[in-house]
Amino acid sequence: MSKNTTLLYRQVQSPKVLKVAKWVIGIFLVIGLCSRFIANDLPLIAKYEGYICFPVGNELLSDMGLIKGKTYNKSTFEWTVMPPVPYSSDQLNSKVNISVGPLDNQEISSLRYRHWLGTDHLGRDVLAGLVHGTTIAMKVGLLSVFFSLLLGLYLGLLGGYFGDDGWKINLFALLFIILIKLMGLYYFIYPIVLDPSLLYYFLLVVIVSVLVLSVLRYIPATTKPSISLPLDLITTKIIEVLKSIPNLFIILALIAIFDKPSIWNVIIIISLIGWPKFARLVRAEILQIKNLEYIQSAKSIGLSDIQIIIKHALPNALTSVISITAFAISGAILLESTLSFLGLGIPLEEVSWGSMLSDARASFSSWWLAVFPGFAIFLVLISFYILGNQLNEKMNTRY
């Protein structure tokens, strides 16, 4: 993906375009972060029963679980300061303003309450939906890329640095570690399915393994390396397996096994699918870096492998990773909107860019439903492409 897109846009660059792209990304990030304060049917500040209160802030804190939520009787506010968009994304209009366009006559009390981008067939405000969709898109895009970056860095570093014969380990120690890993996995996965009280055994396994490993260090028979672990082969094999199923198909198959749709499922699945591109890049970088002189000299003064990887190899490899992160974010956002367009993954009641677009297919006369959400996706994607391209040039990577 990154390679293709960069190849594609190397030509299209001008400082002005880049500036616009950065601004677009910045604005969408801000909207995504404070969507609640931008589009909400509750007032930002209001006088209620003689006191001044902050209903939106109250809602935010109660959703975070910090305080107990409060319900307001909307008709008894003495005065209010409403957010810029005085509608929530899920607020229905039962009778008036159903499927009204931005240019149509709307039944509203004042211009303040106009539906600037129209409403859908349930009377939900499109602009509020766009704002809410921004949150979902940014959440999925940033978080899933963050997780896949972590996973990709970890596996790529291991595979690239140690290669197929770099990590020599004692057979007994290896068997012990495999046993511990399996036990840990068992006590980690089964409690989630079966009984949470088993989770304590997970901690027990971790503690025991640390203890035993620290003892093993002092027994010469178990510290002498006897076999080498083909870490690189394992990593590349996993990547190959993931590559051999088209992304969208494996994502659909994975989403199918979740009973309840939730945004976190989507984030987890996209990050599980997205890490190979990071791993491949990091692996390629590390393969080059590890033969450089400064790494060799670090080795010769007796630094441990972990120190070398974290302090010396990783920072050097990161520069090229950063540039493909922008492409990865746009890819994740595109996947999320595709999924919600198909009606899978994200809960149906959550309004997102993709779900609004799929509503547009049902009502042909509401052109505003088809145009605005799609344009939002388009803007975000193209801005991230341009930014990624620029980063690429700056980092001067091979790709």
Place this chain on the structure above:
Amino acid sequence: MLRHIVIRSVMIIPTLLIVSILAFALSISTPGDEISQALALEGVSLKDDRVSVANYYKQYEQKVKQLGKDKPIFYVTIQPSHYPLHKEWSDVNTYNRDNIKLLIQANISLESAKKYIAGIRIFENKYFDFKDELSLSFKRDWKQSISQLRKPEQLGPIRKQLIYLANEYQDTPQIDDITELLLQIPADGIHRNWHLPALHWHGLDNQYHAWISAFIIGNYGTSMLDAKPVYTKIWTAIKWTALLILMSLIFSLVISIPLATLSAYYANSPLDRWISAISLAIYSVPVFWMATLLIVYFTTDTYSKWLDIFPSPASFYSESETGVFGLLAKYFGRLILPVICISLKDIAYLTRVIRADLIKESAKEYATTLKAKGVNKWGTMWKHILPNSMISTVTIIISGIPLALAGTLIIEVIFNIPGMGRLMYSSITQSDWNVVYAILMLISLVTVIFFLIGDILYALLNPRITYKGDE
């Protein structure tokens, strides 16, 4: 060279095996109960009055045996040591299985838990037998108590409540039965060693083995929706997808090669820059947005009579035509919009790739020689540089075909074309898991084969490449 091809071909087998394990693992962790779905397909269901509860569960057990679901799942299983083996409770449906798990954790043996749950099943359905003679409040209490009986932590308070109910309504014998059942339960509680994992080896007689061996000989099972063989379903769908991909490939090549040649010929001119900018824009347009816009504006007369150019995507495709070309002749008009949607992105991409190759190629010596000789510049481009630069394009196209499947999935869903993608999508939304995971396997098989072909072609077209082992 030959050695490389053989090694590469053999290497796809482990990959496919891992994919098959993945697909199988996903297929057994899907929500819903496969057996009751299969029974419902035969018209046997608990909601039906003519089927008695006992009879239903007898048929359930038979169905489990018939589908081979009583076998262990995999060659090896790791599970808590107190946990029943798969074959021991394969006759229990998924919903009841969760309750049995809870009962087992409350130190109740598997046999009595099964007996207990079976008893409760009967009482649950007794609710429908009650005539109007009983008061509404009793019915409500009954229903609530029975549904709570499934949870072991509720057993204590529920027993009290049932005894109370039994005293209140002494002429209902069912309550006595159920209190009796309840009283038996905790008696055989055994203490278990349930924090240790147990490893079981089941041998070849397991579900995965049966599944994969059936898959290899081409038996993909039957659909859980309409009992049709999965094979025929996929085969009719694959034709559509192949047709779409072929059409969009031809279309995008026809457009992108001239564009790329123009772009490379006038490299770094305003024309070149415009082509680049437009392909950037097109590349960033989500396929489904493009499709939605095209449908909204060009398939209806909502906006203008003149815009109603293409047929609406809502109508169905009859499956009477067989061959790919028969389909093409019949539905050409309706496939134009989908093909445009699929190819726009490819056009943007291919234009840039071919342009880059052309520029790289025209910097080579032979091109300079031709230029120095005074050969027509356009002729050089078309006759010499373009054919030479197609090498990498061919490999990109071949390896890109499996990736195009994802694009066709969305387009097929939007335009209601009964291809693979749409089959996959509708099977997921209708919980037809047999079809879903068969498609997943087939798709990855196709992908791996196309990658292999691309790899081999690349090696064949580039004789300068050598591989390890070639001298």
